Amino acid sequence: MSLFQRAKKFDLGCFANIKTIRDHTKRKAFEAAEPERQALRYIIRNTTLPARTRAIAQLQLTQMHCYTRPTQIKNRCILGGKGKGILRDFKMSRYNFRLQALEGNLPGVKKASW
Amino acid sequence: MRMPRALELLYLKPLRREAEFGVPSCDLQMRSYSVRNLEFFCDFALRAAYYLGLPAFGPVPLPRITERWTVPKSTFIYKKSQENFERVTMRRLIQIRDGHPETVQVWLAFLQKHAYYGIGMKANVWEFSGLEVGKAMDENVKEVSELLEDKWAHLGHKRSLEGIENVDEFLVSERVKVSGGR
Structure with a gap:
């Protein structure tokens, strides 16, 4: 996971060690990817769409980087x-x-x- | 020798205007952790309301909000010796009745300008308008939506999907993004 691009600017005034910096990166990543995630989630749950489309959306959601998940934020x-x-x-x-x-x-x- | 009237009034309870109809137009809630500041600022607000010609009611003491936290004094093995902390928020409500909306705004702005340390304020303001409010609101929406457009640009998708037909296209673009152009 270290290959993930770290946020360029650490815009927090708190204590900084690698864990807080990583958490900050995760928050940024989640914020940036939230619309995509929500769109994919909507497509997956929309029963009026063809099954294939929904399956593709499911795959894509799982293939997104783990840092874009809200559960990663601590x-x-x-x-x-x-x-x-x-x-x-x-x-x-x-x-x-x-x-x-x-x-x-x-x-x-x-x-x-x- | 007597003090001037304006000075003498400071030592007395704040004067109040009579409300003719008693229709509430503004609820101002003030919160603080210290009673002293809160009482002082309530007094100030009541006097300001009097001199602006607003009938003010209160201050009504609302229930206090007590938050408590219990933390171990030291590491976990000494879990048996803990310490309690609390934060008590005092609240006061001042209600303005029969106030002209603009005067109420002036009052609120005045209080904000002379805001006292350690006191939070929040106000609910009610305005009354004539019949056929819907039409007036529809006209207002046009003006407001223009002002809001650049704010909306910060939120969510820059363009919407605009119909089910475009879902496939979106997924293709997503696939390219996820796979990094491969």
């Missing part, structure tokens, strides 16, 4: 690039979230007790 921590335990609200891993929250960098987030 949320990553903007401070450490971690891939697991990410809080979607803050785009941060749980530990970085805790550090930032204790430091008071996240507006409105306080230690809770109830």
Whole structure:
């Protein structure tokens, strides 16, 4: 998969390592190929079209590069690039979230007790 | 010695206009994580509404939104010691009744110009027009669609397939693209 052309510009301000760069490339690839994917998906599901056309569309959809699939996209921590335990609200891993929250960098987030 | 009236009013509750018909024309919702800022800005909005001649109602305290997150303090083996964090969003609603649409716009623009830190605002605005709205809207669509055309160009296909006949052609072009011209 490394043959895939990486996006020319890394237009994110987050922590950068090869994993975040790859994820960025995947997002770009998915964005670029989305209309094609949707058109093929539509053709595959359209029962009024001839079976051959639909089969061809199916083949073409499977032959598209795996980076153009939405399932390849994974949320990553903007401070450490971690891939697991990410809080979607803050785009941060749980530990970085805790550090930032204790430091008071996240507006409105306080230690809770109830 | 007495203070000037305008100054003295700042120490009193904001004045209000009477609504004659009570037809709502704008709902302004303000959100913040701090009550103090929110109360202050509500007061400001009410005073602005008074001086613009808009009958304002509120501020109505809407239910608070509490979000909570529980995270382990350290690595997974210490899963038993966790920490709780929360973010409470306070909300206030100000309703304008019987407001002229343009005045309401002026009010909203004024509030936006003097926006206070840490406060989000969102407004629902209702306008009333005469009968046969459909015709007026149809005419509006023509104007708006011209403005929107260059925005639509950013979305989706540059050209549509325009009918079932062209599906084969599309698939051929796709095949060339996928196989890289082979």
